[in-house]
Amino acid sequence: xxxxxxxxxxxxxxxxxxxxxxxxxxxxxxxxxxxxxxxxxxxxxxxxxxxxxxxxxxxxxxxxxxxxxxxxxxxxxxxxxxxxxxxxxxxxxxxxxxxxxxxxxxxxxxxxxxxxxxxxxxxxxxxxxxxxxxxxxxxxxxxxxxxxxxxxxxxxxxxxxxxxxxxxxxxxxxxxxxxxxxxxxxxxxxxxxxxxxxxxxxxxxxxxxxxxxxxxxxxxxxxxxxxxxxxxxxxxxxxxxxxxx
Amino acid sequence: xxxxxxxxxxxxxxxxxxxxxxxxxxxxxxxxxxxxxxxxxxxxxxxxxxxxxxxxxxxxxxxxxxxxxxxxxxxxxxxxxxxxxxxxxxxxxxxxxxxxxxxxxxxxxxxxxxxxxxxxxxxxxxxxxxxxxxxxxxxxxxxxxxxxxxxxxxxxxxxxxxxxxxxxxxxxxxxxxxxxxxxxxxxxxxxxxxxxxxxxxxxxxxxxxxxxxxxxxxxxxxxxxxxxxxxxxxxxxxxxxxxxxxxxxxxxxxxxxxxxxxxxxxxxxxxxxxxxxxxxxxxxxxxxxxxxxxxxxxxxxxxxxxxxxxxxxxx
Numbered sequence: 001x002x003x004x005x006x007x008x009x010x011x012x013x014x015x016x017x018x019x020x021x022x023x024x025x026x027x028x029x030x031x032x033x034x035x036x037x038x039x040x041x042x043x044x045x046x047x048x049x050x051x052x053x054x055x056x057x058x059x060x061x062x063x064x065x066x067x068x069x070x071x072x073x074x075x076x077x078x079x080x081x082x083x084x085x086x087x088x089x090x091x092x093x094x095x096x097x098x099x100x101x102x103x104x105x106x107x108x109x110x111x112x113x114x115x116x117x118x119x120x121x122x123x124x125x126x127x128x129x130x131x132x133x134x135x136x137x138x139x140x141x142x143x144x145x146x147x148x149x150x151x152x153x154x155x156x157x158x159x160x161x162x163x164x165x166x167x168x169x170x171x172x173x174x175x176x177x178x179x180x181x182x183x184x185x186x187x188x189x190x191x192x193x194x195x196x197x198x199x200x201x202x203x204x205x206x207x208x209x210x211x212x213x214x215x216x217x218x219x220x221x222x223x224x225x226x227x228x229x230x231x232x233x234x235x236x237x238x239x240x241x242x243x244x245x
Numbered sequence: 246x247x248x249x250x251x252x253x254x255x256x257x258x259x260x261x262x263x264x265x266x267x268x269x270x271x272x273x274x275x276x277x278x279x280x281x282x283x284x285x286x287x288x289x290x291x292x293x294x295x296x297x298x299x300x301x302x303x304x305x306x307x308x309x310x311x312x313x314x315x316x317x318x319x320x321x322x323x324x325x326x327x328x329x330x331x332x333x334x335x336x337x338x339x340x341x342x343x344x345x346x347x348x349x350x351x352x353x354x355x356x357x358x359x360x361x362x363x364x365x366x367x368x369x370x371x372x373x374x375x376x377x378x379x380x381x382x383x384x385x386x387x388x389x390x391x392x393x394x395x396x397x398x399x400x401x402x403x404x405x406x407x408x409x410x411x412x413x414x415x416x417x418x419x420x421x422x423x424x425x426x427x428x429x430x431x432x433x434x435x436x437x438x439x440x441x442x443x444x445x446x447x448x449x450x451x452x453x454x455x456x457x458x459x460x461x462x463x464x465x466x467x468x469x470x471x472x473x474x475x476x477x478x479x480x481x482x483x484x485x486x487x488x489x490x491x492x493x494x495x496x497x498x499x500x501x502x503x504x505x506x507x508x509x510x511x512x513x514x515x516x517x518x519x520x521x522x523x524x525x526x527x528x529x530x531x532x533x534x535x536x537x538x539x540x541x542x543x544x545x546x547x548x549x550x551x552x553x554x555x556x557x558x559x560x
Contacts, residue, residue: 015345082339090358091330241308
């Protein structure tokens with residue numbers, strides 16, 4: 001059942017125009033790296049790669065946006081157009097449906113984000129030192145994709161305005177509020193992702209410096225994924241079809 | 246389902262039991278205190294648009310929790326019990342299907358999700374049943390409304406359910422397809438299955454439903470044998486307005502007719518009330534001739550399905 005839902009959802013997601021738009025957006029970090037290589041930037045390649053394409057463009061923008069669009073489409077669009085009935089009218093535990101949807105959203109998000117990171121990082125670091133920073137970001141982005149996807153899949157079962165709520169979380173809470181209130185960084189998947197990137201790449205502080213501890217971030221990413229997935233299963237088990245007249 | 250299983254079902258109680266069920270959304274009551282039980286056979290759920298048919302079907306299918314009362318299907322509470330779908334199927338009213346899948350893939354997906362041992366054979370059988378084998382390799386996105394309806398029914402039939410719930414199943418089908426589908430549902434019922442379909446079209450229910458549930462404004466207005474309910478509908482008071490060359494003379498003649506129980510002169514018309522519509526149709530020209538009046542217009546005033554339903558509720 002999980003495999004069937006996963007395959008079905010991947011076909012749904014990869015055939016949509018919004019996925020093409022996200023793929024095009026994923027070329028922006030690559031463009032930034034190309035422009036930097038063509039120019040005469042003074043900063044070391046590793047420092048540029050970490051700061052601009054990988055962190056500023058991918059962790060801060062591309063990752064949450066891609067996860068939001070794909071994860072809410074994975075389940076939310078089926079709820080919206082009514083095709084969810086074809087999944088729910090089967091004698092299968094609801095966790096299998098959520099698992100299939102989450103794996104598809106995670107896979108599609110990771111595919112787009114990791115491809116963008118690998119390409120933009122490779123262009124920036126070609127012939128230079130500091131490739132470990134790219135490895136660190138690839139691991140962190142895979143983990144961050146999972147946490148974001150699970151939260152946004154949950155949102156799509158909880159509210160019909162999942163996209164709006166997700167945008168508010170990613171671009172108001174994480175991008176603005178956490179900058180002015182340092183304590184709330186502990187509730188930001190973006191910060192968890194950056195911390196894992198720093199820890200895995202073992203980067204010097206002058207190359208890349210995150211605000212949270214890596215162990216704490218890994219625990220939180222696992223916890224966020226587990227709790228969001230469990231809540232999504234619980235919501236889907238009590239899900240009601242149809243709308244108020 | 247074998248005859249033995251069908252007998253076992255009957256012994257265990259009604260296939261579908263709806264007991265004092267209500268469903269409300271905030272202050273809006275969609276379904277109000279409905280009770281009935283369904284045994285194997287075809288039952289039509291008749292009512293105007295917005296009467297609560299879909300809400301009721303969704304509660305029976307386990308997709309909506311009743312606000313009050315209880316829905317049991319094959320002996321189990323319907324809501325939150327995915328296991329019932331081994332023996333229950335719903336064909337939703339909404340047209341949406343996975344448009345990137347072919348008809349074959351769509352039905353096969355259903356078969357595989359049910360874990361059928363030979364999903365391909367079940368898929369072919371279900372597609373053949375609804376006469377969709379020719380279009381099976383085309384993407385469902387290019388299907389007409391009637392074809393989508395048939396492929397949805399094939400997906401619902403693929404696991405051979407004991408209870409089949411269909412929400413407005415004949416929408417978009419041409420007359421030949423409707424007849425074929427009606428014959429199919431009838432033969433499934435004869436095998437011992439319980440089939441409940443909703444419709445807002447009287448003739449569809451008349452052709453297929455031996456039993457009928459009439460639902461109006463969320464309440465069960467009538468239930469039972471269709472012929473008895475049809476008689477109630479036919480024998481209800483009808484109001485007919487007539488314009489003629491001599492309204493007063495015609496009114497005097499009509500009041501003496503047995504089929505007429507009320508006559509009124511108003512705004513250049515004669516308003517007649519009768520409980521025997523067919524008798525009145527035969528009487529009116531004769532009465533006009535006797536009164537020496539020419540008939541300009543004879544118009545039934547309350548023949549909409551809604552007014553028929555309102556009458557049944559008010560009884």
